[in-house]
Amino acid sequence: MTTARRPGRRPTIADIAARAGVSPTAVSFALNDRPGISDATRARILAAVAELGWRPNVAARALGGRRADTIGLVVARPARTLGVEPFFAQLVSGLQARLSADLVALQLLVVEDTAAELDVYRRWTAERRTDGVVVLDLEQDDPRPDALVEMGLPAVLVGGDGAPGPVPAVFADDHAAMTALAEHLAGLGHVRVGHVGGISAYVHSARRVAALHDAGARLGLDITTVPTDFSQDEAAAATRALLAHDERPTAIVYDSDVAALAGVTVLAEAGLGVPGDVSVASFDDSELVRLAHPPLTAMTRDTFELGELVARTVLSVVRGQAVADVVTAPTPALTVRGSTGAVPGVAA
Amino acid sequence: MTTARRPGRRPTIADIAARAGVSPTAVSFALNDRPGISDATRARILAAVAELGWRPNVAARALGGRRADTIGLVVARPARTLGVEPFFAQLVSGLQARLSADLVALQLLVVEDTAAELDVYRRWTAERRTDGVVVLDLEQDDPRPDALVEMGLPAVLVGGDGAPGPVPAVFADDHAAMTALAEHLAGLGHVRVGHVGGISAYVHSARRVAALHDAGARLGLDITTVPTDFSQDEAAAATRALLAHDERPTAIVYDSDVAALAGVTVLAEAGLGVPGDVSVASFDDSELVRLAHPPLTAMTRDTFELGELVARTVLSVVRGQAVADVVTAPTPALTVRGSTGAVPGVAA
DNA sequence: TGGGCGCGCTAAAGCGCTTTAGTCGGCGCA
DNA sequence: TGCGCCGACTAAAGCGCTTTAGCGCGCCCA
Secondary structure, eight states: OOSOOOSSOOOOHHHHHHHHTSOHHHHHHHHTTOSSSOHHHHHHHHHHHHHHTOOOOHHHHHHTTOOOOEEEEEEESOHHHHTTOHHHHHHHHHHHHHHHHTTOEEEEEEESSHHHHHHHHHHHHHHTOOSEEEEOSOBTTOSHHHHHHHHTOOEEEESOOSSOOSSOEEEEOHHHHHHHHHHHHHHTTOOEEEEEOOOTTBHHHHHHHHHHHHHHHHHTOEEEEEOOOSOHHHHHHHHHHHHHSSSOOSEEEESSHHHHHHHHHHHHHTTOOTTTTOEEEESSOOHHHHHSSSOOEEEEOOHHHHHHHHHHHHHHHHTTOOOOSEEEEOOOEEEOOTTOOOOTTSOO | OOSOOOSSOOOOHHHHHHHHTSOHHHHHHHHTTOSSSOHHHHHHHHHHHHHHTOOOOHHHHHHTTOOOOEEEEEEESOHHHHTTOHHHHHHHHHHHHHHHHTTOEEEEEEESSHHHHHHHHHHHHHHTOOSEEEEOSOBTTOSHHHHHHHHTOOEEEESOOSSOOSSOEEEEOHHHHHHHHHHHHHHTTOOEEEEEOOOTTBHHHHHHHHHHHHHHHHHTOEEEEEOOOSOHHHHHHHHHHHHHSSSOOSEEEESSHHHHHHHHHHHHHTTOOTTTTOEEEESSOOHHHHHSSSOOEEEEOOHHHHHHHHHHHHHHHHTTOOOOSEEEEOOOEEEOOTTOOOOTTSOO
16 A cells, blocks of 8 residues: 555565575574574575575564664653754764664654653563663653663663663763863852753753862852753843842853853843853853854863764663673863953953 | 563463453454454453553564554764754654654664665665655755655655655745845845855755845846855855955855854954844754844744654655645745844945 | 345464474494 | 484474454344
8 A cells, every 4th residue: 555566575585595495494594693504505595695685674573572673762851942952963963873883773752751751661662662772861860770670671871970770871970071160260260150050850960060069169169050941041041140140150151052052142132241241161062152152162072972882882782792880981071262261350 | 682571471462362352363453443343342352452551563563564653764964964953953853743643753864875875765665664764855866756666665855846756745935935035135235145055966955046046136136156065164164255255245145054153153253243244144044043143034944843744744655645746834934133134334 | 934144253374584493414433 | 333413404383463264143135
């Protein structure tokens, strides 16, 4: 119905078995590099495969309880916001690039909340649709790791707190990164520092807040954190709130690139120069941040590469290879650009 | 190997058949709403399904020549650039949102070039991995539509020239949109208009160029188009080239949001005010463009919604429902923001 | 009263592959 | 000479679902 089938059906292993003059079993063995097939026979079989242009039928393979050669990514965020965050797009690109090298597909699903996300995992497990999944935005007391172990679905977390858990994680040291940023600002003489944070339930957001306040205590900074939902609207509002403070901060740190841009716009509207009146730094680096003027100081990390690392990890897990409980990704590095400068009225 | 299986296997239709006291065939019929099952029996079967938490095994279903409940999207662009273009992310979000409502998965693959893309289609067809695909970035004399028809893989094109072809297309009238933009600029008194275009091999890029020049001829505009590969580097270079012209354009139109931002940066570096010295308009609207200062005049379209429309279309095609040769998406609408103004020295 | 028909249901085959349980022939060793 | 073993290969079952063929029963109509 859907489409006209080509006259000659796709070849099956029975066809190549006939062609090579062996049994289908021999073909299967040869294709899966199992012992018990002589080199000569194997070569004959592979030749037949090439001649007939045979390809495995994944469905048939999966039926036998094999791999589905698919990795799943379920994101519990409003679908519309995904298009905005370069982080996601970059991560997905990186994941994709690594997976496709192994002919493993990436299956993408956006859902409303964590409950829906767990439903999807359950469905995918039941349907044998994916061999494993990548889990983002870990929260405090997140139910997902345990649930995944329980349903036996291999998984890799992105983020987390760097502590070993029931599921392997790829971890980047947000704490160290944020500390570096705080030191940079302290070095420029800033004391009153605003922080437009992310969703505080997320482990990585919380770690950034903690890092900033730890560093603040050590370096004598006066930090004010305003949590947001990562949206531009809240970032703008948070910026206004910080500016309305009695003692306006001389520097503001934003947890995401999009938030930082929204903040810069608010500053411009308020007639404040960057970095003349207020220094601005973004925790996430991206094209956007580079295109701003002035370009923003940011913590640079290669999110694409992070995606590749996550992909490698999840492939290892799926294949039953040993994987460290915590795989460490490179710590984001400080990239100083034009948006941070000395405190107004102070010769740095 | 992959994972420890739960002790109790997943229920199969044989289990629910036993539970409901009928044959597996009856279960299958009931599940697929086929006639020949009494309402009472059907209810009993569905109750058993619910009790046991049965889910279809997609592999087994697909084996029988059924749908894979998966739609593919193969993108032939460098993986790293994907993260930058909000258009992709938004489109994917929209696709995803609509598909997941029907429990159809989206399979994503990024490849080097069109040849690799066709290989993927062939593989997916052979492996019965996807029920259909979405094809982007149509080129002049593109081999893909014919190839897809030939291999019998249902597909929907995004873009194209609005003419019926071998494969259904979702079409937005870039020509009309670009015309509106040209009229806006002409209305502000601009005559020398620069245009930083896209990849000229793409049908949609070519249509935009044509539209701009058509409108130019009609409205007495002097248009200079510089094609680019959509990268920021080339966009910046193109902007510099336009500025170096003897008669500097008083307005520049950019084919993409990212290009426009790169251009604005170049203008700022050159000490030119927007829109005081040069008006700037972006063909693609997005968050980025709104966050720029001044926010950029752009042709707004709801890319997320476009994604949903494409998803609906491809689902119809896959299901063998009648689909128009050309499905028309809403024409992008002009959104005037602060980046376009009267020609310098002229009271608009 | 009996033949035909249709409804509700079942048996069994088949989708393409993997895997388990062999079979067969040759070789080494006692 | 005979036994056992091993390497090379095959037969057949099975994965979970769909589908085709067909069965039995009650009903209607001649």
